[in-house]
Amino acid sequence: MYILKNAIKNITRTKSRNILIGIIIVVISIASCVALSIKNSSEKLIESYKSSNEIEAEITLNRENLKGNARNSKQQNNTSISEFMNNVQRLNVDDINKYGQSEYVKDYYYTIETELNSSNLSKATIEDENEPPDLKMPNMNNMKGGNGTQNNKVLGDFKVIGYSSLNAMEEFEEGTYKIEEGSIFDINSDEKQCVISQDLADENSVKVGDNIILVNPNNEAFTYEFKVVGIYSDFSKIEEFTIFSNSANQILTSYNALNDIYSKSLENSETNLNLETNAKFILNNEDVIESFKSELTSKGLSSNYTVTTNLETLENNLKPIKNLSTFVTTFLIIVLIIGAIVLVVIGMINIRERKYEIGVLRSIGMKRYKVLLQFIIELTIVSFVSIIVGTIIGSLLTVPISNALLKSEIESAKTSQTQVNNNFGMEMPNKMEKGDIRNNFAIESTNYVDKLNAVIDIKTILELIGIGVVLTLVSSSISMIFISRYSPLKILNSRT
Amino acid sequence: MSIFKLENVCYSYEDGKEVLNNINYKFDKSKIYAITGRSGTGKTTLLSLMSGLDKPKSGKILYEENDISKFDNDNYRSHNVGIVFQSFNLLPHLSAIENVVLSMDVAGIKLSEKEKQQRAKLLLEEVGINNEKANKRILKLSGGEQQRVAIARAMSYDPEVILADEPTGNLDKHNEEQIIDIFKNLAHKKNKCIIIVTHSKNVSNNVDEIFDLEKYNKISKNK
Ligand SMILES: Nc1ncnc2c1ncn2[C@@H]1O[C@H](COP(=O)(O)OP(=O)(O)O)[C@@H](O)[C@H]1O
Ligand SMILES: [Mg+2]
DSSP states (O other): OHHHHHHHHHHHHTHHHHHHHHHHHHHHHHHHHHHHHHHHHHHHHHHHHHHHSOEEEEEEEOHHHHHHHHHHHHHHHOOOHHHHHHHSOOOOHHHHHHHHSSTTEEEEEEEEEEEEEESSOOOOOSSOTTSOGGGSOOOGGGGTTSOTTSSOOOOOSEEEEEESSGGGOHHHHHTSEEEEEEOOOOTTOOSOEEEEEHHHHHHHTOOTTOEEEEEOTTOTTOEEEEEEEEEEEEOSOOOSSSSSOTTTTEEEEEHHHHHHHHHHHTTSTTTOOOOEEEEEEEESOGGGHHHHHHHHHHTTOOTTEEEEESHHHHHHHHHHHHHHHHHHHHHHHHHHHHHHHHHHHHHHHHHHHHHHHHHHHHHTTOOHHHHHHHHHHHHHHHHHHHHHHHHHHHHHHHHHHHHHHHHHHHHHHHHHHHHHHHHTTSOOOOOOOTTOTTSOGGGSOOOOOOOOOOOOOHHHHHHHHHHHHHHHHHHHHHHHHHHHHOOHHHHHHTOO | OEEEEEEEEEEEOTTSOEEEEEEEEEEETTEEEEEEOOTTSSHHHHHHHHTTSSOOSEEEEEETTEEGGGSOHHHIIIIIEEEEOTTOOOOTTSBHHHHHHHHHHHHTOOOOHHHHHHHHHHHHHHTTOOHHHHTSBGGGSOHHHHHHHHHHHHHTTOOSEEEEESTTTTOOHHHHHHHHHHHHHHHHHSOOEEEEEOOOHHHHTTSSEEEEHHHHOOOOTTO
């Protein structure tokens, strides 16, 4: 007990030195506290962002490979490129089911899409109705999995999409589309139910409960009666100069219902409908991406296709926060190294001052470890008090500092994005119909994670205590070496 | 039975300087000894060997028939021997009382803090340090006063042996006699063994036995 008493007495006796040590430790602990809590909260944020944003994979055409394969087949078999394209295996639902049955896949869903006409609906458009349909802009999406340039079949007025699952209807989940009247169709049934856009409903005075008649554009004898069970509004941004929403001419139904129509259309090559199939696979986590890719290859996915994921987008969104975390970790390491050096130097000065004291204590028979203990207790009390003070100040500074730092990281991320845009000599529009699985992830805009709620949690406190222990040991290391090395007589004799 | 025995003790410093050569001597309880000899003979060196602060290069020092080099030296210093260093070795920032109490603490004396303080005060009074001086920091005390605090400290845990290196070197005749009386009392009434290194005739005239180190030391003087 007398050791503690001595330690406390010594702290008050050698105030100025202890205040110096205290200030250094306060500074180190403010820096550590801020850095640690920023680091830990960004890690947590990254973690929760990753767990709330699923890894989604899609199968898209690999144009590079496609071009190469087309050229090869032209040379070898003298097939024209359009012939080659016709022969490229289209993705179908059987393939998707095969790919989806995987230990790496949490869930998967798909849509099929075709174009149909209608005998009792007219298209919501500001264009001249009489304009021949083949003058329309070619639909980019048809390049992907659809029939594209396959044959000269007439394209329909309405885009009909069949969904395998409600999860596939991401526009509704995200609120881009919202059912205004009625409800969504029964997703699992093959009953001919559909929802149409408000624009289309208004244009044709259709109400919930009305029937619409869809017509195979290749053969008007094929008609299908659908019951409108719901009407939705589209809140996505309109980029064209038009009064209609982007999805004005979309008719949404279940996969089963649309597939039924499609299957029947296959009976005759004349009536054969173009079908585009898209799928999204929700993977277990980002670590299985590569395994999933190679599994698809082994399951027979041709080299004309490639698997793309939203990983890059997710990573991109996390970039500022990751940069912040790295910056803060580097900063912390530098502070700790400099702090440790300063403390060692002070420890050396300390020992020079207190050498005589150590010699006296040892000469009256105080054991080495007790002298050491007394020194460590002194430093522990000083560092403990300093760390508490530093942590309190640090915790007050953490939130403003972390937000300021994150803001500047986002600014610099944005600046570099602008730089890219400038390289193209244009302003890159953040064109996106977010969540639309017919879109490439690549054009999704960056939604930086920009709110960091940096607070001090248990982990941070434990780490601060760890740092405190290490700092105390570092600062007392010199005394330790000195005390354990030298005999009392040597210390007293070397008194200068 | 002798409490201390020096058997063929030899010592030389690391620089090679031979200081003690083949010393043999015995010290008994209840006696005061004076170690004499010219400056540089090795008296201080011998005391540091006897107090376990250093070890002989050869030969043995026996304390109650046990070789002290095989002891826990810290324990030996804090319990068995009281040392009055030539340079006092007091903690300058502590008061006289605190220095004495610290020694009792280190020795593990089973007394309350208050009792220790009380005992320290009494001991200091005995060596001529009054209450006012006892509460002053060592820094503020004169050489003679510091010397007396060092003596009080050496007695604080009631050791069997007191090794004192010129304990009256800074004292006037009156104080010197007072210290001699205390030592005599310890030796003759409390059966302690008191070993004093001294140049003072006044001291050596009052001891039971004079150990002239120069005579026992067989160092070739032509060095
Ligand atoms: N630490 C040391 N290193 C080397 N030589 C020393 C040391 N201490 C003392 N000496 C030498 O040893 C001899 C004996 O010293 P000391 O024991 O102090 O003598 P005394 O106390 O009898 O005056 C002296 O010649 C002194 O110079
Ligand atoms: Mg001497």
